[in-house]
Amino acid sequence: MLRIVAMLTALAGLLNATPALAWGSQGHRVTGAIADQLLKPAAKEQVKQILNDFDLTGIDLRKAAPWPDCVKAVVRHDDGRFHYEVDPDHLEFEVPCTPFNSARERARMVDYAKRNWDTCSYTPDGFERGCHNTFHFADIAIQRSTFDRHFQGTNPHDIVAAMSACIAVLQGKPVPPTFPFSLKDKKDALLLLAHLMGDLHQPLHVGSVYLGGNGKLVDPDIDHKVDPDTDTIGGNAIQDSVAAPFQTINLHHNWDDIPGDIGDGATSELMDAAKSVPPSQGAPESWPVAWATDTLLVAHDAFKGLSFKPTPPPAKIKWTATYDNHADYLQASDAIKRKQLAKGGARLAELLNTIWPSP
Ligand SMILES: [Zn+2]
Secondary structure, eight states: OOSOHHHHHHTBTTBOOHHHHHHHHHHHHHHHHHHHHHOOHHHHHHHHHHHOOTTOOSOOHHHHTTHHHHGGGEEEOTTSOEEEOOOTTOGGGGGGGGGGOSHHHHHHHHHHHHHTTSSSOOOTTSSOOOGGGGGGOOOEETTOOSOOTTSTTOOTTSHHHHHHHHHHHHTTOOOOTTSOOOOOSHHHHHHHHHHHHHHHTSGGGTEEOEEOTTSOEEOHHHHTSOOGGGBOTTTTTEEETTTTTTOOOBHHHHHHOOOGGGTTSOOHHHHHHHHTSOOOOSOGGGHHHHHHHHHHHHHHHHTTTEEEEEOOSSOSSSEEEEESOHHHHHHHHHHHHHHHHHHHHHHHHHHHHHHSOOO
């Protein structure tokens, strides 16, 4: 569920980059694995056919879901050429990407990144990181209670828009020309969708806090624009006060991390929870917005029991979060994560079973 690995790599030392992608890939694998088990025969066959082309075999939603984070290894050089580059200092980043390490699949990732690089400008650390990095999130202020395009922190290339584009392609429809997404086939769309369903259920991928220099909440919707000085980048710019004496860990990272006992597959506990997720209402085209609203409400809880203050110099991260009660917060976040993983997996299966209904 990592949203800015390129930034993390560029700012090594600013954020704790090493475990984040690995833990992030675990959450994605879990949502994919839950969905794999809930697919009905027609959808299961479609998923198998779409993901296993040419010499690829055994790719299911669990293996597919980390793919858009693997794409973050594609870099653009000054001469304009794009390359997939393995970071020799972080070979663990490659582990969830090994199903896609053939020349053909690396070329697909490079092509996807290239086609989706300049469709918007994304410079979180002053460097152009490629528009595709923005497809993973929205940053709606937690003062809001619904996902609405009128609110700050949404944009035409955010997670909800990207999911809508994926759904259209999987339904056999063209991506609307005004959408800034280049999905060349159903495989691009399914690889992206399987990932985004995980991200959409990580509360800090939808809801965010905007903070003043004093650490108090500010409301970007009152001014109808985001002041970059108040942007916590989905909690990436908020240090965890408990971790602070030992290492630099931010709030977004903590929420990407999933409970250790889950591993990277579907546990029976999560399958039970997934089977009790209520069905989504209305047409599938409306589901990404409804699900984003649901997650935004969960984000309200994710920020409960926290207060913020500016980090004293020499600050590596601008703000620091302190806990009313750390043990209570960890217990509550553990329960939220399990519930959200189950919802993400259940809804991914629900969506694919609706696109490809079984008789
Ligand atoms: Zn992501």
